[in-house]
Amino acid sequence: MRPLPPTLRMNRRYILIEVMTDAPVPSQKELYQACASTVRDLFGDIGAAEIRPAVVWSDKTYAVVRCSRGTEKKLTAALACVVKAGNLPANAVRFRTIKTSGTIHGAKAGIPCSDSPERRTI
Numbered sequence: 001m002r003p004l005p006p007t008l009r010m011n012r013r014y015i016l017i018e019v020m021t022d023a024p025v026p027s028q029k030e031l032y033q034a035c036a037s038t039v040r041d042l043f044g045d046i047g048a049a050e051i052r053p054a055v056v057w058s059d060k061t062y063a064v065v066r067c068s069r070g071t072e073k074k075l076t077a078a079l080a081c082v083v084k085a086g087n088l089p090a091n092a093v094r095f096r097t098i099k100t101s102g103t104i105h106g107a108k109a110g111i112p113c114s115d116s117p118e119r120r121t122i
Contacts, residue, residue, distance in 0.1 A: 011069035014107040015100050017079055019061055021093040028058040030086030034093070035065060039078045051075050056104060064107045072100050 019025055026034070032055040040048045051071040057064040067075040079095040099110030 011102075012066050013069050013072045013100055013102060014056070014104050015065045015067065015072060015075060015079070016098045016107040016110045017063050017065060018096040018098055019058075019063055019085075019093065020096060021085075021088065023088050023092050025060055026086040026088065026093065028055050028063070031055045031058055031063055034082050034085035035075075035079065038082045039075065042078050042081060043074060047074065051078075053078075057108070059111075062098075062111055064104055076100075 019031065032053075035053045035055060036048065039051055039053050043051065050068065051074055052066075052068050053075055054066045055063055056066045065075065065079065076097050079097060082093065082095050084090050085093045099107055101107040101110070
């Protein structure tokens with residue numbers, strides 16, 4: 001089966017988020033489950049099918065979440081409502097949106113350098 005040409009592919013957006021927690025950082029799977037359940041709670045199954053959230057990359061304190069083009073603001077609102085991820089207690093984790101981009105590479109470019117004064121910890 002041949003891949004779809006670029007003109008027929010679904011357009012996506014990538015959102016870089018900072019995972020802020022004092023506890024151990026949740027895994028990529030736990031981050032996805034937290035995002036998906038919050039999107040489903042806020043917008044229902046139809047809204048979740050429209051947004052199509054997915055965590056495509058995660059690091060110690062940063063993650064990149066994918067969504068459909070045009071639904072970035074809905075996903076950003078849902079990410080701001082996440083308070084629980086994995087086995088962590090409620091209100092132990094927060095997501096902060098840093099950058100929205102059309103590519104994963106562009107989203108990762110928004111990660112501040114470790115020696116930058118703008119990088120902060122909880």
